[in-house]
Amino acid sequence: MLLQREKASDKRLFLALIVLTAFLVLSVLGLTYFVPTVGLSSFPDVVRWIFFGGVVFIGLVFTVILGFLAAVIALGRDIPIPYAKKLRSIAIKYFFPLFVTVGRLVGLPKERVQHAFVTINNELVISSCRNGKTPKRILLLMPHCLQYSECPVKVTYRAENCKRCGKCPIKRLLELAEEYGAVLSVATGGTIARRVVKETKPDLIIAVACERDLTSGIQDTVPLPVYGIFNSRPQGPCFNTQVDLEALEAVLKEINK
Ligand code: SF4
Numbered sequence: 295m296l297l298q299r300e301k302a303s304d305k306r307l308f309l310a311l312i313v314l315t316a317f318l319v320l321s322v323l324g325l326t327y328f329v330p331t332v333g334l335s336s337f338p339d340v341v342r343w344i345f346f347g348g349v350v351f352i353g354l355v356f357t358v359i360l361g362f363l364a365a366v367i368a369l370g371r372d373i374p375i376p377y378a379k380k381l382r383s384i385a386i387k388y389f390f391p392l393f394v395t396v397g398r399l400v401g402l403p404k405e406r407v408q409h410a411f412v413t414i415n416n417e418l419v420i421s422s423c424r425n426g427k428t429p430k431r432i433l434l435l436m437p438h439c440l441q442y443s444e445c446p447v448k449v450t451y452r453a454e455n456c457k458r459c460g461k462c463p464i465k466r467l468l469e470l471a472e473e474y475g476a477v478l479s480v481a482t483g484g485t486i487a488r489r490v491v492k493e494t495k496p497d498l499i500i501a502v503a504c505e506r507d508l509t510s511g512i513q514d515t516v517p518l519p520v521y522g523i524f525n526s527r528p529q530g531p532c533f534n535t536q537v538d539l540e541a542l543e544a545v546l547k548e549i550n551k
Contacts, residue, residue: 300413301413304409304410304413304414305410305413305414305417307402307406307407307410308393308410308411308413308414311393311396311397311402311407311410312359312393314396314400315359315389315392315393315396316356316359316360318396319352319355319356319359320356322352323352323353323356358384358389359389361381378418378419378421378422379418379422379517379519381418382415382418382422382516382517382519383516383517385414385415385418386512386513386516387516390411390509390513393407393411394407394408405505405506408505408506408509409505409524411509412505412508412509412512412522412524415512415520415521415522416521416522419498419519419520419521420521420545420548420549422519423498423519423548423549428549428550428551429496429497429498429519429549430497431477431494431495431496431497431498432474432475432476432477432496432497432498432499432500432546432549433476433477433479433490433491433494433496433498433499433500434467434470434471434476434477434478434479434499434500434502434542435479435481435487435490435491435499435500435501435502435511436453436464436467436478436479436480436481436501436502436537437480437481437502437503437507437525437532437535438450438480438481438482438483439525439531439532439533439534439535440462440463440464440467440480440502440525440535440536440537441462441464441480442461442462442534443533443534445459445461445462449464449480450480450481450482450486451479451480451486453467453468453471453478453479454468456468462534463536463537463539464480466539467537467539467542470539470542470543470546474546474550476500476546477494477496479494484510484511484514487501487511488514491515491518496518497519498518498519498520498521498549499515499518499519499520499521500520500521500523500542500545500546501520501521501522501523502522502523502524502525502537502542503522503524503525504524504525504527504531505524508520508522508524509522521545523537523541523542523545525537
């Protein structure tokens with residue numbers, strides 16, 4: 295229930311950011327059109343053509359933003375999104391930094407925008423799984439801080455070394471990986487995570503991390519679909535962190551429907 299409320303709030307925030315960005319882009323478009331037609335009439339043709347190019351470019355940006363708006367509204371109503379994969383790649387590559395900047399302009403913390411971004415990304419990943427083939431090779435990519443800090447076993451790279459004592463979520467994650475035919479990997483940082491992805495060549499990654507690491511991981515691996523799940527940090531960042539295992543299993547079930 296709490297998760298649903300969080301998701302709804304993320305979608306509302308993202309919608310507001312898209313509308314605000316569209317408004318700003320439209321204002322720049324209006325100005326770019328107005329200046330050469332009215333104010334630059336005495337300038338040489340080349341200057342007017344440059345401005346014309348600007349108008350076309352900003353117009354295209356505006357059109358794509360409207361596409362996102364439609365997609366987020368459709369996500370809110372559980373309507374399948376056509377071209378969800380493509381839309382996700384464009385949003386991550388080109389528009390996320392713009393949304394963060396607009397968020398900052400209105401005083402939103404970066405972490406809040408990142409949270410909303412991961413939620414929308416996840417919905418698009420699920421939507422593209424529904425539209426296309428079920429991913430065969432799933433990688434469960436976990437941060438090292440999930441492991442109990444006093445556990446003497448080394449599980450990075452070799453999660454199967456875990457003795458399954460149950461003091462941390464690694465035990466259940468191993469069971470889930472076995473049940474759903476996924477690969478479980480525990481990484482100590484971005485470099486190792488990238489190497490694991492290269493070696494396992496997954497069709498889909500389910501990654502657990504904080505807002506910052508999930509956002510950068512999703513950006514790094516685009517167009518590979520990454521479903522992000524936030525860890526919880528009851529003892530502070532990067533120490534004995536936890537993950538909602540039921541939510542993770544629900545994602546595995548949804549993908550394998
Ligand atoms: S479940 Fe595995 S990784 Fe976690 S503390 Fe026990 S042995 Fe260590």
